[in-house]
Amino acid sequence: MQKLEQVYEGKAKKVFQTDDPELYIVDYKDDATAFNGLKKGTIVGKGVINNQMTNRLMAKMEKAGIPTHFVKELSQRETLVKKVSIVPLEVIIRNISAGSFAKRYGVEEGIVFDAPTIEFSYKNDDLGDPLLNTYHALALKLATREEVETIEKYAFAVNEVLKAFWAECGVTLVDFKLEFGKLSDGTIVLADEISPDTCRLWDSKTHEKLDKDRFRRDLGGVEDAYAEIMNRLLSHDAD
Numbered sequence: 001m002q003k004l005e006q007v008y009e010g011k012a013k014k015v016f017q018t019d020d021p022e023l024y025i026v027d028y029k030d031d032a033t034a035f036n037g038l039k040k041g042t043i044v045g046k047g048v049i050n051n052q053m054t055n056r057l058m059a060k061m062e063k064a065g066i067p068t069h070f071v072k073e074l075s076q077r078e079t080l081v082k083k084v085s086i087v088p089l090e091v092i093i094r095n096i097s098a099g100s101f102a103k104r105y106g107v108e109e110g111i112v113f114d115a116p117t118i119e120f121s122y123k124n125d126d127l128g129d130p131l132l133n134t135y136h137a138l139a140l141k142l143a144t145r146e147e148v149e150t151i152e153k154y155a156f157a158v159n160e161v162l163k164a165f166w167a168e169c170g171v172t173l174v175d176f177k178l179e180f181g182k183l184s185d186g187t188i189v190l191a192d193e194i195s196p197d198t199c200r201l202w203d204s205k206t207h208e209k210l211d212k213d214r215f216r217r218d219l220g221g222v223e224d225a226y227a228e229i230m231n232r233l234l235s236h237d238a239d
Ligand code: TMP
Pocket: 092, 098, 099, 100, 101, 175, 176, 177, 197, 198, 199, 200
């Protein structure tokens, strides 16, 4: 598979064309940002961990019947994926209060919800990814009603698979962000990444944060937390 012209560079990944028009190569960087790019840094080794973790978790999703863009891991930082056009919605599922939810509603972090919540942000850096509801998404023609329904169904299904797997690893899945894409035939698939950059993961016993909040909040031990969460995954993910 030949890596051709770069088509996109995001905050944490680059995307390249290949000699197959239906396939892209994603290349994970160690760059870390927070607060819409205001805070910048490097988490050494993050690209390798996020690549390998995402791929293992995407494979689990496929097994559970949730279609994804994942094709094949090519190297420590590179993965072959199906070409998609990203639906410009950030889909956030929460099981426990934290982050912007706690701030917005003036509640403490750590409240366990009776049922998971879902929310959407408009994926638009210039606007700071504003929150929106289904009516807004339809008005802005970001997706059709059927696509939003499919995305919601898959997002809650991802939550069940992820929550159960992380629980086996002694990790509580607090919340996470997903992105979905459309294949050239219109099929909706899970895309982007599932990693400590995009999930809040707490040690089930100590509630220690094992995710990017250590970077966002200057808690220290960022690289150690990424290594720890990857080790937990590897020791429970026999393949
Ligand atoms: P929030 O509480 O800041 O809204 O974040 C909810 C979840 O989404 C959390 O697991 C981190 C993840 N997230 C991203 O993946 N990218 C982002 O740009 C933001 C703001 C959050």
